[in-house]
Amino acid sequence: MARPRTIPDERLLEAAREVFLEQGFSATTAAIARRAEVSEGTLFKRFTTKEDLFEAAMGLHDYARWREDLLTQVGQGEVRRNLERAALAHIAEARQLLPHLTTVFARGYSPEHNPMLERLDSPLRHVTDAVALYLREETALGRVRPHDTEVAALSIVGAIGQFIHREHLLPPEPGREAVDAGRFVRGLFDLLWPGLKP
Missing domain, CATH: 1.10.10.60 (Homeodomain-like)
Known part of the structure; x- marks a missing residue:
């Protein structure tokens, strides 16, 4: 025994x-x-x-639960609100994971030099793929205007990535007030939603 x-x-x-x-x-x-x-x-x-x-x-096994949550929202609620919730959850998760992921990337960005990068299989690709899939599904239901979902997903994820980088990885700029996540996400979709709504 x-x-x-x-x-x-x-x-x-x-x-x-x-x-x-x-x-x-x-x-x-x-x-x-x-x-x-x-x-x-x-x-x-x-x-x-x-x-x-x-x-x-x-805690990398628990990474990106928001992606699964977003995909369960297909056909439910308001598309813009679903995307905003997903963006806020992604930002909140990034705040927790950044110190951990920094230790991975400290060894370099090449899978040959850092086996963890290969094992993580490009988290940003998975994030973009999930957003694109959500948009494709909602487009098929007529809840989003037909568009290039890959470009839209890259735009959303790229903007979120820039926000995370600027607000959480760079030192604060003297005299510049930080933009909180809620304001950023609302402003982002104020710009993008007119091109997506049916």
Whole structure:
């Protein structure tokens, strides 16, 4: 009979999160095991690879739930409001994930040099694909004007990405007031919605 686990997964993940945030993805599993006060063998019994451990510790398995939520809204409610809610959820999620993703990208942007980029399979592509799919479905229902859904999705996701970058990654500009997420999203769809509404 196997011995019961005496170290909860959350303790291992907390230690891994701390070490990855301090040292980046190059942190060793030995350092993580020391922080968690377990053997490396214990880590690998629960997480097959360092990449698996990183994904679990950083919460990347839970990334982009808003995409699924948006797709469940096809044919329901107001399209503009659905898109606005999705945009706000994307921004809120980015605020939580940016410190974690920064540790991934700190090693470079090439999959050959950073296996995590390959495993994440380009999150921005998935974000754009989800928005484009939502718009295609709503267009088919006549709730959105026929248009190039790929271009519209790239426009929405690109604007959100620029907002996230400017407001959360760049230092504040002296004398410039930050734009809050609600104002940004309302303004974005004030511009885009006239081209999308049926």
